[in-house]
Amino acid sequence: MNRRSILRGTAVATAVMLSLTACITSSDDGDEPETESSGDATGATGEEPAEITGDLEVVSFYPEGSPDHERLTGLADEFESRHPGVTVTLTFGGGQDTPQIEARWRAGDPPEVNYGFMDAAAADGGPWVSGGQVMSLNDVMQEPLEGYDGTWEDAILPGVRPLISVGDEIYGAPESVTTLQFFYNAAIFEEQGIEPPQTFEDLVAAADTLKAAGIAPFTVTGTFLPYLQMYWDYLALRHIGLDGLQQAIAGETELATLPGAAEAAADLQRLVDGGYFLDGFRGVDFTSAQMSFFQGDAAMILMGSWLIGEMAAAIPADFQVGTFPFPTVDGGSGDQEGLFGGTNAQVVAQDSENTDAAVAWLRFIAEPENQNAYVEGTGGISAYTGIAAPEGFEDVTAMLEEGAAFAPSYMGILALSQEVQAAYQQPIAQLFFGEIDGEQMLTQMSDGLLAAAG
Amino acid sequence: MPRRRPTLLERQRRRLVVPFLLPALLLYGLFMLYPAFTTFYVALTEWDGVNAPEWVGGGNFGRLLDDPLFTSTITNTIVFTVLGALVLFPGAMFFGYVTQRLRFGRFYRFLILAPVALSVTTAALLWKFLVDPNFGALQSILHAIGLDSLASIELLGRPSTAMLMVVLATVWHGIGLWMTFFAAAVERVPAELKESATLDGATSFQVFRFVVWPLMWEVTRTLLVLWMIQGLQTFAFIIAMTNGGPLRATEVIGTYLYKVAFASSEFGYGAAIAVVLFAAILVLTLLSQRLTRRESEQY
Known part of the structure; x- marks a missing residue:
């Protein structure tokens, strides 16, 4: 094939490609809508x-x-x-x-x-x-x-x-x-004489009672980190407050130095060390975790208000569910009534x-x-x-x-960079998985957030 | 010797090829080359996928060097690829060879091939629920036979076992195809060579090791390269079974790239990861081809 032929072929190919590209991009130019409506479609002006x-x-x-x-x-x-x-x-x-x-x-x-x-x-x-x-x-x-x-x-x-x-x-x-709060099995609570906990100490006491009765107090998934994160989010909200936590996530302040941060980490470690979570939680996905709650294998689940609608087909007809907000903490310098949602x-x-x-x-x-x-x-x-x-x-x-x-649910971190997400979520997961203690979690999270912010 | 000038007929024949190739070349250009070059361009920008990209030159590649998350995904990807090869190749070779010799070999091959018909998502969910600590069949069986301590292991929830489970699921799903390739390669080995070895007193293993295996080498090295490419690009089983967890133990380049681009809307950085992955596959393919080259056996 001589040079002229190659050039000719290239020209034809280019022309076809350009026309194809034009076909593809022409839809961006605000082409005519299919609707035949005109004027105000709301019907709201009377x-x-x-x-x-x-x-x-x-x-x-x-x-x-x-x-x-x-x-x-x-x-x-x-x-x-x-x-x-x-x-x-x-x-x-x-x-x-x-x-x-x-x-x-x-x-x-x-x-x-x-x-x-x-x-x-x-x-x-x-x-x-x-x-x-x-x-x-x-x-x-x-x-x-x-x-x-x-x-x-x-x-x-x-x-x-x-x-x-x-x-x-x-x-x-x-x-x-949508809001994030505890759901509880009302029948189990009644059987065990437990009232919906108001404070963190009530929550731990309820968990001890349930554990002694051979019932797992909480179910959670270990494979979906935002749901593990909710426990820390609430403890941090109660002990530290929203503003401080948001500033720490943005890398504007050092999380570990904030008043209440150490207490929040210690409380989370207390829940993990207490062995309150359903056996095997590290390996179950969220559907399985939610199912175990409705099967009566665990008495409580910290979850979004969508839980009932999402699991409607799997909830036994006689299941009695109740809700309570994440408990307050004694001496916390954060927001005791705040609700993620x-x-x-x-x-x-x-x-x-x-x-x-x-x-x-x-x-x-x-x-x-x-x-x-x-x-x-x-x-x-x-x-x-x-x-x-x-x-x-x-x-x-x-x-x-x-x-x-x-x-904001999950502290709004799900739209942030992977570095920020990893810095925030991985230490929490490591604590839940028993790899580090609360103090180490706080240090890692604090350092990680500062590093992610550059 | 001077080059002979093509005749008129030859020149016309060559010209005739162009219109036949053009549709395929256009499609290839549009759906392969154009996106590939666009990816290279996007890798040099900071782009959220919506607003106009901002040129950052090699900034994204520099960031990769300092990204510990990316470094760990490289390690995990290599672990997946090597572990997968160690499970897949002996298994596929074994089934490919043994089912040739069994009475109902074709039927067994069909059974082993059957999972390939399942979609990856279906296969992944099947494995996920099989090993679920609360409702999984595996746990129920282990409890039923008294192996309670084994039943309590969270196979997908422990960093030490999660990758192995993902590898097993991936291999289980695809091994039938690889077995078929090996079975075809075994079939190509002349029967008289195997008979001669048997008459000389070779055991079945020796026949395989010293007769069949050397003659299958070309097929094996091709399949090794294919697996390496598949392993480096692995994505679907991991996203469906572990989403990169637990503790990022199964986070591989493919899943990290996906999260960077689509969850964090950092398309420029995601494209830089894709470019590095492409380069790695290219280099490793060439290297492995060179390193595994042997004088081919003639038969």
């Missing part, structure tokens, strides 16, 4: 709601076949019957499938309604918000919401509002609230094709009827005013109504 049509893709946090996916399927059917021109598709995008959804955002083909994509703890809301890819809901939040008095924003519990906002801008609509906020992708239908879906989810059904069906906590809390979570709703804020 006028006749605009007709909404087209496809609407909603991300489901749980996979097909799960109780929560079935709940969403029912909602999708109801939504379609209200809006005959809309077809709702549910796409699983929770857990390890999240990167697939993120890849679609990057490719300019995001689903309309999504979980995540907003980090309210970050000053700029995280990369998706700062990159302008999450639609602001400010305007629609100022409109009335069906079934509530006042605007959509007013309908949201005051304590939840900071979790869906970045500065003055609202980017998320809360589907529900967050919200399952849903956001609308700015580049999605049917944002009107997406907003209509978020309003639909927020309706009192659907929120009540959510609470009754899953045992979850609503983020809206006037919706009764499920049994055991009344205090949470009251607290949020008063405007008190959550401490």
Whole structure:
């Protein structure tokens, strides 16, 4: 083949490749949305709601076949019957499938309604918000919401509002609230004459009673570090306080020197050394750990409020569950009433094709009827005013109504660098695995966080 | 001797090849070369996957040198690859050779090959639940036969045993395929050579060791290279069974890369890890090819 032929071939190949690339990238240029809606789709201004049509893709946090996916399927059917021109598709995008959804955002083909994509703890809301890819809901939040008095924003519990906002801008609509607390087997507690512990000493005493009776006090998974981390988070919150802990994670202060840090580490070591955790916990995954709680193998589990909804299919009909907040600590210089939690906020992708239908879906989810059904069906906590809390979570709703804020679940470290995560979580795991003591854990964590911060 | 000028027919024939190759080359370029070059570029930037990448030159590679987490993943990846080879190759060779000689050899081969049909996730979860300390079948069996002390071992929860369990699961899932390769290699060995050795008084082991094995060497070294590549890239079994734990004992390059890129949104740094992995595979493949080269046996 002579040089001219090669050049000619290269030119043709380049032209074809460029045209293919153009085909791929042209979707980023804000092409026409499929929706045929026009004007205000919210129907919130008192006028006749605009007709909404087209496809609407909603991300489901749980996979097909799960109780929560079935709940969403029912909602999708109801939504379609209200809006005959809309077809709702549910796409699983929770857990390890999240990167697939993120890849679609990057490719300019995001689903309309999504979980995540907003980090309210970050000053700029995280990369998706700062990159302008999450639609602001400010305007629609100022409109009335069906079934509530006042605007959509007013309908949201005051304590939840900071979790869906970045500065003055609202980017998320809360589907529900999640909190981290102890769940206990009420039948076992009654049998053993144990009251829900109020203080850390009560908790240890209860654990001793249960252990003496041959029942494992706690179950936990050793293979999913955020769940091990919860014990330390709470002890540190009680002994040190949120601000100090956040500064230490950011590398702005030395954790080991903070008042209360040594006491928090000592208390965690006390729980581990007491042998209170179910045998074999180091090798079980979280499903197995949760199952052992509902099978009566362990009396308590420190877990998120999603536990009941997540395990609904596996909970025996006669199982009696109770909840109590992580106990207070004597002499702690931190926050004795603080609660770790967050919200399952849903956001609308700015580049999605049917944002009107997406907003209509978020309003639909927020309706009192659907929120009540959510609470009754899953045992979850609503983020809206006037919706009764499920049994055991009344205090949470009251607290949020008063405007008190959550401490961020897992101290918000899951979005940070691997160095920070490892520096924070690995020493905790090493303590649980019996490789180091509390003092060593504190030193390693403290040094590691400073090193990770550079 | 002067080079002969191609005839018109030869030149036309060569030109004719181009349009046939072009679709494949385009696809290769689009789906292989373009992403590969993009990865090299991304490795030289700091990129969160959303906002515009920021050029940092070799900064990500410098960071790798100071990253103890990355260093430990290299060790774990090597342990996985070596341990896997030590379990896989003798096993696959044994089954490949023995099932050739058994009466229902094809049936046994089918049984050993069957797990390959399972998806990796299914196989990994199956093993995970098999050894679960609370509800696992293995623990129940050990308790039933009185081996309570063994039953209490958290196989996936101890740094000393977790990697072995992941290796066993990986080998169990794929050994049928490797056995098939070895069985095919054994079949290629002329029967008369084995018969001659037997007539000379060689035992079955000696026939294998001194006749079959040398003639299978070319296949073995190719398979060794393939395993090395697979081992260095290992990801799925670990992410599904241990997620890199316990205490990072099974964190390998693949899982670390995934977490850096997709959990921490550090795509530039993740791409730098990918580039290093690519270079390591390339160098090790060439090295192993060179080191395992022997004069091939003719038959």
